[in-house]
Amino acid sequence: MxxxxxxxxxxxxxxxxxxxxxxxxxxxxxxxxxxxxxxxxxxxxxxxxxxxxxxxxxxxxxxxxxxxxxxxxxxxxxxxxxxxxxxxxxxxxxxxxxxxxxxxxxxxxxxxxxxxxxxxxxxxxxxxxxxxxxxxxxxxxxxxxxxLRVSQVERLEDASFGYSSLSGWEEHGQLPDFLDLTRACWRTRGYGDFWPYMMVAEGSVDICAEPELSLWDMAAPSVVVQEAGGVFTSLDGRPGPFGGNAAASNGLLHEDLLGYLGRD
Known part of the structure; x- marks a missing residue:
C-alpha cells in the first residue's frame, strides 16, 4: 500500500x-x-x-x-x-x-x-x-x-460515551446539550485525551466528542478511528480532524451524536 x-x-x-x-x-x-x-x-x-x-x-x-x-x-x-x-x-x-x-x-x-x-x-x-x-x-x-473494529451498537440507550471534561462544554455554551446526551446514553465516562478515541476504534466505547481541539490532538486518532470502520468529523459534520473540535463514533450513532452536539 x-x-x-x-x-x-x-x-x-x-x-x-x-x-x-x-x-x-x-x-x-x-x-x-x-x-x-x-x-x-x-x-x-x-x-x-x-x-x-x-x-x-x-x-x-x-x-x-x-x-x-x-x-x-x-x-x-x-x-x-x-x-x-x-x-x-x-x-x-x-x-x-x-x-x-x-x-x-x-x-x-x-x-x-x-x-x-x-x-x-x-x-x-x-x-x-x-x-x-x-x-x-x-x-x-x-x-x-x-x-481493530468499531462496535455495532445502534441505539444511544445502549451506547457508551467517552469525553474529557464538563468545563469545555460549559465554556462553549453547550453544557445543556452535552448533559442531554449523557442522559440519553447507557454509560458515560471522562477518560480524556487520546484514550476514548482509541476505545471507539476498539469497540469498547461507541461515541466520543470534545468541543475544542488542535489538529495535533486529532490527526492521528482520526486515522485510527476511520480505518477501524468508524467516523471522525467536527461537531458540524466536517470530515476529518480539521474543524477545531471532534465527534467520533462507530458510524451507526454519528447522526445521533451530531444531533445533540452539532453546531448551528
Missing amino acids: PFNDDLRLAHILADAADAATMERFKALDLKVETKPDMTPVSEADKQAEELIRSQLQRARPRDAVLGEEYGSQGTGPRRWIIDPIDGTKNYVRGVPVWATLISLVVRGEHGDEGVVGVVSAPALGRRWWAAQGTGAYTGRSLAAATR
Missing part, C-alpha cells in the same frame, strides 16, 4: 519518543513550565518533539512538519503532525494515561486528509496505528498486532 513505508517510519519515530518520555516519567527533577495558554509543558514534551523532528529531517527532508511545541516548518503536499505528549497534565502528575501522537497528512484533490496515524502510550504498554486502506491495529509491533 502507498503509505506502508511512512507507517513504518512513524513506528520508528514513536519508539524514539517512547524511550525519551519513559526515561523522564515520574522523575523527581522533571522540569515543567507554563505556556502562554496556561497549559503545562515539560522538558520531555520538548525532547520528544525534537527527536521526532530530527529523524524526520533525515528520513523525509522534503516533508513539512507541524508540532505542538515548535510550530510549523516547511511547506508542501505532505505534512507530519506531532503531539509529543498528549496528556501532559497526566504525565507531570505521574498518571500513565498519555501518548505520543504522530500522523501524516497529504494534500489531495479534495483537500488535506490524514493517511497515517500512530498513537503510542508506553506507560500503558499500548500502541494503536493505521494507514489509509490497510485497517487499524493495536499491539506491541507491526508483526504482533490485532485488527
